[in-house]
Amino acid sequence: MLKLATTLKTALRALRRNPMRSALTTLGIIIGIAAVISMVQIGEGSSVAIKKTIENMGANTLIVFPGQAVSAGVSFGGGSAVTLTSPDAAAVARDCPSVLAAAPQVNGRMQLVRGSQNWVPQFIAGTSPAYFTIRDWPIVEGRAFNNSDVLGVNQVCDVGQTVVKELFPSGKPLGKTILVQNVPLKVIGVLAKKGANMMGMDQDDILVLPWTTLKFRISAKALQNQNQSTAATSTTSTDQLYPETAQNLYPVPSASEQTDTPQPVSFPNINSILVAVPSTSQIPQAIAEITALLRQRHHLQPGQPDDFNIRNMAEISNALGSTSRMMTNLLTGVALISLLVGGVGIMNIMLVSVTERTREIGLRMAVGAKPRDILSQFILEAIVLCLFGGALGILTGQALSSAVQHLLHWPIELSMPAMIASVAVSAAVGLIFGYYPAWKASRLDPIDALRYE
Amino acid sequence: MNLITVENIMKTYHLGSSDVQVLKGVSMAIQTGEMVALMGASGSGKTTLMNILGCLDRPTSGRYILDGEEISRMSANQRASVRNTKIGFVFQNFNLLARTSALDNVLLPTTYAENTVSTKALYERAKALLDRVGLGDRMHHEPSQLSGGQQQRVAIARALVNNPRLVLADEPTGNLDSHTSEDVLQSFEKLNRQEGMTILLVTHDPTVASHAQRIIHIRDGLIEAGAFQEPPAAASAGTISESAQTTRKKR
Numbered sequence: 001m002l003k004l005a006t007t008l009k010t011a012l013r014a015l016r017r018n019p020m021r022s023a024l025t026t027l028g029i030i031i032g033i034a035a036v037i038s039m040v041q042i043g044e045g046s047s048v049a050i051k052k053t054i055e056n057m058g059a060n061t062l063i064v065f066p067g068q069a070v071s072a073g074v075s076f077g078g079g080s081a082v083t084l085t086s087p088d089a090a091a092v093a094r095d096c097p098s099v100l101a102a103a104p105q106v107n108g109r110m111q112l113v114r115g116s117q118n119w120v121p122q123f124i125a126g127t128s129p130a131y132f133t134i135r136d137w138p139i140v141e142g143r144a145f146n147n148s149d150v151l152g153v154n155q156v157c158d159v160g161q162t163v164v165k166e167l168f169p170s171g172k173p174l175g176k177t178i179l180v181q182n183v184p185l186k187v188i189g190v191l192a193k194k195g196a197n198m199m200g201m202d203q204d205d206i207l208v209l210p211w212t213t214l215k216f217r218i219s220a221k222a223l224q225n226q227n228q229s230t231a232a233t234s235t236t237s238t239d240q241l242y243p244e245t246a247q248n249l250y251p252v253p254s255a256s257e258q259t260d261t262p263q264p265v266s267f268p269n270i271n272s273i274l275v276a277v278p279s280t281s282q283i284p285q286a287i288a289e290i291t292a293l294l295r296q297r298h299h300l301q302p303g304q305p306d307d308f309n310i311r312n313m314a315e316i317s318n319a320l321g322s323t324s325r326m327m328t329n330l331l332t333g334v335a336l337i338s339l340l341v342g343g344v345g346i347m348n349i350m351l352v353s354v355t356e357r358t359r360e361i362g363l364r365m366a367v368g369a370k371p372r373d374i375l376s377q378f379i380l381e382a383i384v385l386c387l388f389g390g391a392l393g394i395l396t397g398q399a400l401s402s403a404v405q406h407l408l409h410w411p412i413e414l415s416m417p418a419m420i421a422s423v424a425v426s427a428a429v430g431l432i433f434g435y436y437p438a439w440k441a442s443r444l445d446p447i448d449a450l451r452y453e
Numbered sequence: 454m455n456l457i458t459v460e461n462i463m464k465t466y467h468l469g470s471s472d473v474q475v476l477k478g479v480s481m482a483i484q485t486g487e488m489v490a491l492m493g494a495s496g497s498g499k500t501t502l503m504n505i506l507g508c509l510d511r512p513t514s515g516r517y518i519l520d521g522e523e524i525s526r527m528s529a530n531q532r533a534s535v536r537n538t539k540i541g542f543v544f545q546n547f548n549l550l551a552r553t554s555a556l557d558n559v560l561l562p563t564t565y566a567e568n569t570v571s572t573k574a575l576y577e578r579a580k581a582l583l584d585r586v587g588l589g590d591r592m593h594h595e596p597s598q599l600s601g602g603q604q605q606r607v608a609i610a611r612a613l614v615n616n617p618r619l620v621l622a623d624e625p626t627g628n629l630d631s632h633t634s635e636d637v638l639q640s641f642e643k644l645n646r647q648e649g650m651t652i653l654l655v656t657h658d659p660t661v662a663s664h665a666q667r668i669i670h671i672r673d674g675l676i677e678a679g680a681f682q683e684p685p686a687a688a689s690a691g692t693i694s695e696s697a698q699t700t701r702k703k704r
Contacts, residue, residue: 006564017552363548366509367562367611368537370530447509450548 007373011380014357025349026389028342029429033393033422035335037415038400043328045405045412050320060313061134062286064092064273064294067307082269083307086211088297089273093130095293098286100278103130104270106211108219112167113179119166122205124180126214127274134276142174142189150210153217158189160206178207183218185209211270283312336425342389343429350382350437361441362449371442378441382434383427390426394419455518456618456651457483457506462515462525464501474674475501476512481669481680483653485618488645489679490654490665498674500623503655507540507621508532520618537565541612545624547604549596555607556592559583562615575614582610586640602633609640613650620644620652626661638664 015022066083068075086104093102106126112119125131132144145156157178164173173187194203277286287310294308354361361374369377401412464476475498483489493499504510505517508524509532517524520539524532536542541562549558559579583592586606588599596604605625612620622641626634642664644650654665662668670677 010564013553013557017550359548360550363544363550364561364565365533366507366536366542366548368533368565368615370533370565373565447504450544 004376007376007380008384011377011384014377014381015384021349021353022385025346026385026392028345029339029386029389029426030342030393030396032335032339032342033390033426034396034400035338036332036422036425037394037397037418038404039331039335040328040415040418041397041401041412042404042410043324043331044415045401045410047321047324047328048413049411050324060277060279060283062275062277062283062290062313063311064088064275064290065309065311066269066272067305067309083298084270084273085268086270088294089128089270091293091297092273092275092290096286096289098277098282098289100276101130101133102276103128103134103274104211105131105272105274106214106219107271108214110180110218112163112207114167114176117167117169119163121160121163121207122201123203124207124209124214126209126211128211130276131208131274134274137194138192139189140192142187144189145208145210150212153212154210155183155185155213155217156188157185157207157209157213158191159187159208160191160204161193162202162205163207164190180207181218185213215268215270283314287312339425339429343386343433346382346385346430347433347437350378350434351440353381354378354437354441357441358444358449358452361444362446362452365444365446366450374444375438375442378438379431379434382438383430386426386430386434387423390423393426394422397422454485455482456485456487456520457481458516458518459506460516460518462502462505462512462517464498464505464510465513476505477674478515479671479674479676479680481676482682483619483651484682485651486645486649487667487682488642488652488654488665490656490662490668491671492656492659492662492668493671494657497671499655499657499671502671503621503623503653506653507542508535533565534567537562538567538615539618541615541617541620543605543608543612543620543622543625545627547596547601547608547628549604549607549611551597552595554593554595555583555588555599555610556580558596558607559592559610559614561611566615579610579614582613583607586610600633601629602636605629605633605637606640609637609644613644618651620650621655622652623655624657625654626656626658634661 064084084104089102089104092099096102104127108124108126109120110124112121128150129144129146131137132139139158142158144158145154148154149156159167159173159178164171167173167178168176173190176187177184178187179185191204191206191208196202275286275290277283290310291306295306298307300307364374364377365371404410405412459479459481462476462479463474466473466475479498479502491499491503501510505512506519508519508527511527511532512525515525519535522535524535527535549555550561556576556579559582560575563575563579580589580592583589586609588603588606588610591599591603596607599607605628609620612622620641625641626637629637638661641652641654645652652665654661656662667679667682669679
């Protein structure tokens with residue numbers, strides 16, 4: 001123990017004799033450890049942020065989507081079939097014991113007009129009052145629409161904070177009217193601020209209204225306004241830019257023909273059903289119950305595939321979590337490589353140092369140092385360098401990640417295991433990369449070493 | 454009593470396919486308290502003999518006994534501790550650690566000593582030694598701040614710090630001017646006379662050798678003269694050549 005203390009003192013003294021070189025040698029380790037620490041902390045921070053976002057979105061939420069339509073072997077993709085109805089949503093809420101609440105959802109993307117202002121919100125959700133419970137979304141002003149609004153197809157809506165900001169510079173939206181596709185909607189409530197979701201989309205950029213209103217008053221009107229067959233051909237934007245080049249595959253019906261043959265557009269189908277489950281552990285149970293119920297309601301024979309998909313937020317959160325973990329691992333791997341490079345730098349300088357200090361080694365051996373004394377001195381020098389570098393690296397990494405937090409507003413999470421691991425890794429790097437030069441030093445012949453020029 | 458006994462030592466170096474015999478059967482002895490000079494031209498085997506006497510090297514054959522211990526059979530580690538406890542080295546180019554205070558330089562051999570006394574006692578001892586070589590006021594100076602003679606005196610203090618039985622000085626004045634050389638040699642003489650320290654000076658310079666009580670001449674791997682101290686009764690001025698003759702007769 002005493003011996004180790006003296007060797008340590010000798011090593012420290014040797015390092016102090018050349019402070020500039022010691023500092024430069026350890027720079028590689030400082031950078032490596034700083035990189036590892038900041039990468040791990042930033043990575044962990046984003047993982048935690050994702051988890052928080054998922055909770056904010058209403059954890060334990062399931063979404064039921066309609067299945068895909070297939071025509072002559074051509075699949076139209078998920079959600080293309082028209083299988084879910086509002087009674088399905090009501091039945092799920094009523095008949096599945098593991099389900100807390102269920103709300104139908106009809107989506108749209110339309111322009112909102114208020115006086116001289118106009119805005120196209122990210123989300124337009126036609127739904128039922130259960131939506132606010134499922135998304136755990138309080139109303140800060142006014143009231144949420146209720147079931148009688150849904151049944152009465154009332155022209156009312158609740159708006160998110162971003163919509164308020166865009167359409168009502170005065171900041172007083174209650175009781176005012178918004179035009180959606182020329183349908184007037186009265187604002188009866190304002191939603192609380194929720195922030196961005198895990199995809200980085202602004203959740204406050206939303207208009208929530210009774211699904212019946214959206215479906216039957218707004219969408220239906222919009223669809224009736226245009227000819228379905230011509231709409232099908234206008235797939236590219238150039239058609240709109242250069243209308244005369246657009247080719248009509250079918251004869252364009254005249255106005256009187258249109259009135260004579262109205263398009264049947266008002267299917268009571270919905271885009272999805274939003275389902276809340278009391279806890280994460282009940283999700284598999286709830287999925288089983290919903291599957292059984294919907295198969296029965298849709299008259300599916302055993303062996304026939306489901307005509308709907310149930311998507312689970314936990315799955316998305318896991319997928320995002322594992323992606324972020326993978327990125328963290330990748331970056332940590334890159335950082336570890338820089339640590340390795342730092343280690344090679346240490347070995348390089350230690351080798352130079354051994355050559356440069358050959359005479360000193362010879363002298364130490366002449367006055368009684370055994371090969372293992374020389375070995376331990378040089379290894380200890382390398383370890384001290386690395387530990388010193390590790391300590392500085394932790395500080396630098398810490399500074400880096402808090403700079404990222406303050407300047408880029410990126411969430412970071414303090415990681416104790418990463419710090420402990422980096423100290424261990426830097427000591428190990430010192431041991432591994434210090435061993436060869438130290439071994440070389442200990443193998444020197446004192447006679448030759450003393451006479452080395 | 455003999456501190457050093459060397460019996461028929463040979464040393465052969467293998468250089469490629471040919472063998473070079475450097476020491477061809479050297480026998481000699483040094484008694485405790487003697488101050489002896491080892492003289493020889495370069496290539497005479499002087500350095501090889503000194504390395505063996507300093508326990509830095511092992512003879513190919515023959516026996517070397519230092520202070521009652523047979524060195525020729527020892528392992529490298531055992532020789533290291535013999536060097537540490539029984540021999541003090543003084544080198545031509547001082548070999549002090551750069552950017553290290555004189556005091557720490559003197560303390561260097563104690564780092565490798567087996568059973569060290571308290572650090573404080575060692576400290577006091579190193580200070581006393583520096584005082585004795587006249588550097589008590591410069592113990593915190595670094596080698597670059599000291600003159601050549603002062604550096605060599607630090608080296609002498611370092612050689613003495615572990616209470617050795619033998620001080621081995623390899624061309625101790627080779628890098629010094631004549632005036633400082635005289636100073637350093639006088640410190641050796643004082644050490645020998647006052648403390649009874651056994652000193653072996655290795656040199657090619659007759660003026661340096663003249664400070665010794667006896668001169669061992671080595672030439673072509675064989676000792677030419679002065680291998681053994683003549684009986685005290687015969688000891689008188691100008692006996693060096695006589696003893697050389699007796700050595701020759703013995704061989």
